[in-house]
Amino acid sequence: MSKVPLSQDQLSEIDHLYRRLSALDPGRPGEWVRRKVQAYAAQQAAERAVRASAKAKESSSSEAPTPRATAIPTAAKQTANKRRLLPVTFGAVAAAALVGFLVVPRLMAPRDTPKAAHSPAPVSQPETATPQVAQASARRSSELVSPASPSPPLQSSAPTVPTSPSPVPQSAATTSLARTPVAPRSSAPPAPVVASRSAGTPPAQPLTRARVARQNAAALQSAPIASDRAETTTQAARPAPPTDSAPAPKIPPAPSTEPQVAAAPPPPGATPSATQPAPTPATAASNPPDELWLAAKSGDMSGLQAALAGNVDVNALDANGQTALILAIQNNHVAIVRALLAHGANPNTADSRGFTPLRVARIRANFAILTALERNGRP
Amino acid sequence: MTITEEDDEALIGRYARGDAAAFDQLYRRHELRVWRYLERNVCNQATSDDLLQEIWFALARNAASLESGTRFRTRLFTLAHDRMTDLLRARAAKAIPAAAASQPAVAHDPANALARAIGQLPSEQREAYLLQIEGQLSLGDIAEITQSTVDTVESHLRLARLKLHELLNEKT
Numbered sequence: 001m002s003k004v005p006l007s008q009d010q011l012s013e014i015d016h017l018y019r020r021l022s023a024l025d026p027g028r029p030g031e032w033v034r035r036k037v038q039a040y041a042a043q044q045a046a047e048r049a050v051r052a053s054a055k056a057k058e059s060s061s062s063e064a065p066t067p068r069a070t071a072i073p074t075a076a077k078q079t080a081n082k083r084r085l086l087p088v089t090f091g092a093v094a095a096a097a098l099v100g101f102l103v104v105p106r107l108m109a110p111r112d113t114p115k116a117a118h119s120p121a122p123v124s125q126p127e128t129a130t131p132q133v134a135q136a137s138a139r140r141s142s143e144l145v146s147p148a149s150p151s152p153p154l155q156s157s158a159p160t161v162p163t164s165p166s167p168v169p170q171s172a173a174t175t176s177l178a179r180t181p182v183a184p185r186s187s188a189p190p191a192p193v194v195a196s197r198s199a200g201t202p203p204a205q206p207l208t209r210a211r212v213a214r215q216n217a218a219a220l221q222s223a224p225i226a227s228d229r230a231e232t233t234t235q236a237a238r239p240a241p242p243t244d245s246a247p248a249p250k251i252p253p254a255p256s257t258e259p260q261v262a263a264a265p266p267p268p269g270a271t272p273s274a275t276q277p278a279p280t281p282a283t284a285a286s287n288p289p290d291e292l293w294l295a296a297k298s299g300d301m302s303g304l305q306a307a308l309a310g311n312v313d314v315n316a317l318d319a320n321g322q323t324a325l326i327l328a329i330q331n332n333h334v335a336i337v338r339a340l341l342a343h344g345a346n347p348n349t350a351d352s353r354g355f356t357p358l359r360v361a362r363i364r365a366n367f368a369i370l371t372a373l374e375r376n377g378r379p
Numbered sequence: 380m381t382i383t384e385e386d387d388e389a390l391i392g393r394y395a396r397g398d399a400a401a402f403d404q405l406y407r408r409h410e411l412r413v414w415r416y417l418e419r420n421v422c423n424q425a426t427s428d429d430l431l432q433e434i435w436f437a438l439a440r441n442a443a444s445l446e447s448g449t450r451f452r453t454r455l456f457t458l459a460h461d462r463m464t465d466l467l468r469a470r471a472a473k474a475i476p477a478a479a480a481s482q483p484a485v486a487h488d489p490a491n492a493l494a495r496a497i498g499q500l501p502s503e504q505r506e507a508y509l510l511q512i513e514g515q516l517s518l519g520d521i522a523e524i525t526q527s528t529v530d531t532v533e534s535h536l537r538l539a540r541l542k543l544h545e546l547l548n549e550k551t
Contacts, residue, residue, distance in 0.1 A: 018512055034406065034407075041439040042399040045402070048397055048442075
């Protein structure tokens with residue numbers, strides 16, 4: 001490199017030389033790029049125009065006499081949905097009653113083993129409000145419990161107890177209960193029935209019976225809350241079996257991270273009452289922001305505000321290792337991004353891949369979001 | 380210059396309101412500069428074509444958010460820089476041989492001294508210089524895009540010019 005500093009003229013001469021030589025450069029972008037870009041831009045413009053016209057139509061129709069017009073269809077929809085839901089509700093209640101009649105006498109039978117007493121945990125599952133939540137909670141609890149727990153819902157307990165008088169009705173009962181769309185309050189009683197029965201039975205295994213009774217009481221306490229409480233009840237029921245039953249040593253180490261986290265909290269030798277409601281770091285960090293992540297992803301501002309109203313960790317990572325802020329950026333929800341930033345979301349918190357919100361925004365080329373992020377601080 | 384920038388903003392605004400011809404005009408205006416910036420950095424015409432397409436697709440998708448805020452050209456080159464950096468990072472992660480990556484396609488032509496001289500610049504200097512000469516961006520914009528300081532950019536530019544002066548004068 002030359003040691004003599006160049007003058008401004010010489011430096012600008014280099015730029016002239018660059019431009020002159022650059023003009024001679026025959027290199028050009030491919031013609032196909034232009035065609036593709038034009039086609040894509042036209043498509044985007046058309047889509048935008050369609051969206052704009054649809055929006056204009058909506059707004060014009062809502063401005064005109066349509067408050068009534070829009071209200072009527074929604075009301076009609078609601079009544080239609082109600083009509084559709086009525087038979088389902090009655091069916092569910094009838095099924096629950098039937099199950100109660102079938103299961104309760106079985107449970108009252110004197111030959112019942114202590115393992116049957118674990119049934120309250122799954123029985124408490126159907127106390128969910130909606131079928132989706134019930135299925136989701138069942139799925140989540142099975143994910144959480146099945147790898148490590150020796151007492152998952154009755155499907156796994158039935159095969160382990162060959163002497164059980166009625167494996168088929170029990171499993172049918174649990175599956176039908178888990179799928180019932182409406183939570184019948186009548187399904188709660190089996191738990192205390194089992195508890196009282198087990199408390200009153202001859203003292204074959206007094207320690208186990210007492211523990212079962214305590215677990216059932218804990219399950220009853222947590223029953224009204226849907227999925228997360230179901231998980232905690234299964235967790236609460238978990239410490240009991242290792243002391244008195246064989247399946248405990250067979251517990252394999254949980255393969256995924258979530259079950260590990262869920263399985264970690266119960267300390268060895270802790271009583272069920274101590275383990276049951278304990279808001280472990282996993283539940284405190286993951287469960288509340290679930291709505292937060294969903295709202296951030298979908299752009300649901302009311303949902304987001306509802307989620308933020310609780311004491312949630314705005315910077316928590318979801319199952320995919322992404323923060324709510326990054327989810328909102330990925331989906332180009334500018335308002336959500338601003339709201340999250342206003343609620344203390346850290347614009348420098350990277351996701352599990354190491355991408356910061358700023359980086360994602362730059363990749364997405366959303367400059368409104370970039371501006372919002374930059375106003376809230378940069379690394 | 381300022382008129383052009385205003386025109387860019389107006390064009391992207393028109394496109395955001397559904398005028399596809401405005402976008403075409405914008406593309407034709409900046410196509411070659413962006414492509415040169417990419418090609419002289421990634422040293423591969425096909426890759427530059429792909430990147431160019433990605434960049435303009437992203438702009439078309441996000442035209443609504445481009446209407447206000449900073450200048451269009453700054454945004455365009457920011458996007459180009461980001462996409463190119465991602466690509467170069469991925470390329471480095473896959474350990475593509477440096478010779479294939481760093482040798483410009485046009486450098487096989489012995490007459491093309493410019494491409495070879497640019498290719499011999501250190502990457503930071505090359506990028507800063509190309510952002511200035513092709514993007515016609517200010518020092519602040521370049522510092523923003525490359526996430527460095529204005530002083531650093533100024534230093535890179537000075538060193539790049541010195542090196543180019545040396546290389547081009549001995550070859551032309």
